[in-house]
Amino acid sequence: MSLSTHRTAEEIGRTALGPRQLPPLGVQRPAAELSTVDTVLPNGLRVIAVRRSSVPVVELRVRVPFAATKSVSEDPLHAARAEVLANTLLTGTQRRSRVQMDTDIALVGGDLDAAVDPERLSIGGNALASGLDTLLDVLADALTGAVYAEDEVARERERLAERIAMARSQPSVIAREALQRHRYGDHPFAKEMPEADEVAQVTAEEVRALHRGAVLPRGSVLVLVGDVDPDTAVAKVAAALAGWVGEGSAAELPALPPLAGGDLLLVHRPGAVQSQIRLSAQSIPRTDARYPALQLANMIFGGFFSSRLVENIREDKGYTYSARSYPEFTATGATLLIDADTASEVTAAALLETRYELGRLALVPPSEAEVDTARRYAIGSLLTATSSQGGLASFLLSLAGVGLGSDWLRAHPERLAAVTVEQVAQAALEFFAPSAYTGIVVGDAERLAPQLRALGGVTLP
Structure with a gap:
């Protein structure tokens, strides 16, 4: 029995007549026409619903503009309050405990998470298409009835402080923070992560006040994509979030100063x-x-x-x-x-x-x-x-x-x-x-x- 000899990639790519010719690239085709509804509800929330029925699931994304309206030096604790809010938004409401929120979402095969950055509060999740009503009900419950219990806020403060300390040891984080300061100085966009001692100062009442004043529907966007009829989905969103109201609009990031070249x-x-x-x-x-x-x-x-x-x-x-x-x-x-x-x-x-x-x-x-x-x-x-x-x-x-x-x-x-x-x-x-x-x-x-x-x-x- 003879053993085959190892050939390099260069040898495999060649023939006696020279390099193998690559096959021609295929023609790129645009995405299929999407069945879409894009509308604004009476409370000011923009809703985009798209039918894509590849699997019987629905994906949900929410964007709430959540920027600080003052500079970092004028409001140094905004980033800390926002981080605590995002990490405790889904930890209990007037109707549901933290366990009940997680259980209700799990029973429809889904999940729901929240995160924040200097520009926005983001909420994302999914569920079986048949569980859309439950997904929207839990979302509405959090947006209108989150309680930010003292013990939950205290627990998340400790976890955040640990995560911040670990993140600050990472070279990529150090570089990003340095770049943001160099580019934008005291602008709110420059502060992407609070200090651990700033998080420790945040109280549950401050988080509740931030929710009341900043988690607003006007100017926010909700996107639904999945095995759903777009008109029906928008109607369900309108019904579920009818109670999400508030004065004014969500806070957009102030315009960034133009970036000039230099050393x-x-x-x-x-x-x-x-x-x-x-x-x-x-x-x-x-x-x-x-x-x-x-x-x-x-x-x-x-x-x-x-x-x-x-x-x-x-x-x-x-x-x-x-x-x-x-x-x-x-x-x-x-x-x-x-x-x-x-x-x-x-x-x-x-x-x-x-x-x-x-x-x-x-x-x-x-x-x-x-x-x-x-x-x-x-x-x-x-x-x-x-x-x-x-x-x-x-x-x-x-x-x-x-x-x-x-x-x-x-x-x-x-x-x-x-x-x-x-x-x-x-x-x-x-x-x-x-x-x-x-x-x-x-x-x-x-x-x-x-x-x-x-x-x-x-x-x-």
């Missing part, structure tokens, strides 16, 4: 053997006519595994295991971000190559092949991300947060298909010039300072 800031992390590079620049919202071209330019730069940035500092030079670029949207604008984590000894070199790739994209137009690959990936990723009920619900909620609906989703593959190489080149020139970016480098300043000083464009501590 990076070196943030000292004593003893660190790795560094975090975080760059950012001003961008444009999805509603801008230039956005499809910018999306493809970003894909080519660092938006997927075959991008220029990944090929350079990961595949070619081995400076990082992961590098990426991506957009970040808020209700009033957008930014571009670039992330890379590197060993300390190659931090300056990785930053140099990142700047080089920014300049190369801005000054050397992408090829037709690069644009075509990015286009196919972008369209395919969009269709994949929205192919499930949960993925579609989450995507529609993110669109609703910036005032868009399912029409934008349906038309976007066609917009991407129509983008020309020249339009991508123009977007690259406009949004990827190195001078447009600022940001931070987190690492051991004693090790990094000499090389970064020589490289320039970095403010040292």
Whole structure:
């Protein structure tokens, strides 16, 4: 019996006549027409209901704008109160105990969770389609009757303090907080996580007051996607949430100051053997006519595994295991971000190559092949991300947060298909010039300072 010899991937990909030809890519097809109702209820709540009957389940997403209306220095405890509220919203109401809430949701095969960030309070869950009434009843109970019991608030304060302490030891968290402070200073968006001692100061009565004043239907959005008739689903939402009322509108995030390019800031992390590079620049919202071209330019730069940035500092030079670029949207604008984590000894070199790739994209137009690959990936990723009920619900909620609906989703593959190489080149020139970016480098300043000083464009501590 003969043993087969091992062949490398390169050998497998070749024949006696040369490299094997890749099969042609298939034609990307737009998502099927969605049966949708998009309306605003009398209490001001926007409801988007979509039929997608692939499985007998319904996905629910709620977005309540929940921003601080004052700066961080004027209201330093908002983030702490908001975190405690999100973690105790579903721990009991006037009608149900915590156990009863969990039991009622479990009996219809579902779950319900809440989370908060500087921009929004998010509630998400699902249930069997036959259990939609129960899911909505539990949601309405929490929105209108959450009691925030003293013992529940005390328990969550302790848990939050532990989680915050653990999170603050993570390099990615340290880098994100440093970037937010560098980009936005005292703006409410800059504070994504409270301090543990701030959480310890929050009282149950403060949380109840925040709920009364900020958990409001007007300006909020509820999305339902699943094996439901959209008109029937909207009627059920209207009936279940008729008692959710309040004065005024939910608090949208104040407009962010425009982001200008400039020197990076070196943030000292004593003893660190790795560094975090975080760059950012001003961008444009999805509603801008230039956005499809910018999306493809970003894909080519660092938006997927075959991008220029990944090929350079990961595949070619081995400076990082992961590098990426991506957009970040808020209700009033957008930014571009670039992330890379590197060993300390190659931090300056990785930053140099990142700047080089920014300049190369801005000054050397992408090829037709690069644009075509990015286009196919972008369209395919969009269709994949929205192919499930949960993925579609989450995507529609993110669109609703910036005032868009399912029409934008349906038309976007066609917009991407129509983008020309020249339009991508123009977007690259406009949004990827190195001078447009600022940001931070987190690492051991004693090790990094000499090389970064020589490289320039970095403010040292």
